[in-house]
Amino acid sequence: MPELPEVETVCRQLEPELEGRRIESLEVADPRWCRPMTAAKLERALAGRTIEGLARRGKYLLLGLDGEQTLVMHLRMTGNLVLVEGEDKPLSYLRARFVLDDGRELWFTDPRRFGEALLLGDAELDAHFAPRLGVEPLSEDFTAEALGVMAAGRTAPLKSFLLDQKGVAGIGNIYADEALFRAHLHPLSPAGSMKPEHLGDLREAIVAALEAGIDGGGASIDDYRDGRGEKGRMQDEFLVHTREGEPCPRCEGTIERIVVSGRSTYFCPDCQVKLRRRPRRRRPVRRSP
Numbered sequence: 168m169p170e171l172p173e174v175e176t177v178c179r180q181l182e183p184e185l186e187g188r189r190i191e192s193l194e195v196a197d198p199r200w201c202r203p204m205t206a207a208k209l210e211r212a213l214a215g216r217t218i219e220g221l222a223r224r225g226k227y228l229l230l231g232l233d234g235e236q237t238l239v240m241h242l243r244m245t246g247n248l249v250l251v252e253g254e255d256k257p258l259s260y261l262r263a264r265f266v267l268d269d270g271r272e273l274w275f276t277d278p279r280r281f282g283e284a285l286l287l288g289d290a291e292l293d294a295h296f297a298p299r300l301g302v303e304p305l306s307e308d309f310t311a312e313a314l315g316v317m318a319a320g321r322t323a324p325l326k327s328f329l330l331d332q333k334g335v336a337g338i339g340n341i342y343a344d345e346a347l348f349r350a351h352l353h354p355l356s357p358a359g360s361m362k363p364e365h366l367g368d369l370r371e372a373i374v375a376a377l378e379a380g381i382d383g384g385g386a387s388i389d390d391y392r393d394g395r396g397e398k399g400r401m402q403d404e405f406l407v408h409t410r411e412g413e414p415c416p417r418c419e420g421t422i423e424r425i426v427v428s429g430r431s432t433y434f435c436p437d438c439q440v441k442l443r444r445r446p447r448r449r450r451p452v453r454r455s456p
């Protein structure tokens with residue numbers, strides 16, 4: 168599933184190509200892509216519109232349009248947004264196709280059909296994302312203190328804590344594993360057990376893991392392709408993710424796989440510290456006799 172680095176890669180590649188282009192037409196091949204809006208209504212709404220930019224929020228792509236509207240797209244499990252030129256159209260599973268004024272086409276492909284699109288007014292964006300997404304980890308707002316506020320009192324394992332988009336936005340299964348390894352923290356440690364030094368380490372580790380993913384052009388374990396239809400390289404550079412049974416890149420340990428929140432989780436049991444749950448303050452424990 169594409170995470171922040173994959174979506175950011177697509178965004179950085181396509182933004183300069185799309186900015187200022189006019190959408191001649193949109194063809195929605197799969198009405199499920201934009202429901203509850205009908206395909207015909209979205210096609211009418213986007214025809215003739217000028218693209219003002221492409222941005223990212225969490226794992227969402229935001230196609231800014233003239234007239235103060237934004238098409239919010241999510242790639243979900245297997246979606247790809249790819250700029251297609253000339254006769255070269257190798258991608259299948261087409262769900263929507265934008266024909267641009269320079270003859271090129273923007274394709275949203277998606278074998279498993281979980282990806283989606285939603286047309287919103289620019290003024291509605293903040294209210295739309297507020298209940299869904301927390302802090303952007305590559306922004307100045309992402310500090311150790313902010314992470315501490317989020318984690319305080321949380322008994323959920325760190326892995327689950329990082330997957331929650333309402334805390335830190337954009338992290339998924341890959342980069343949660345990579346960040347926890349970089350921070351020397353065991354994925355089953357309770358989030359609320361982190362001390363100030365752990366918070367600082369984890370903040371730095373999250374940023375480093377995400378930036379490595381962006382530098383690697385994203386990870387193509389399954390269906391992910393970048394904005395040009397090419398595979399990413401990050402899957403060859405994982406420190407622990409998918410590396411079960413391989414030697415730890417940092418110590419003499421061996422990478423193990425466990426399941427946390429239903430997700431495969433990879434870590435080194437020898438150099439990732441399992442923090443103890445901190446005792447709760449001022450709350451008497453009643454035991455039944």
Ligand SMILES: [Zn+2]
Binds near residue numbers: 415416419420437439
């Ligand atoms: Zn290790």
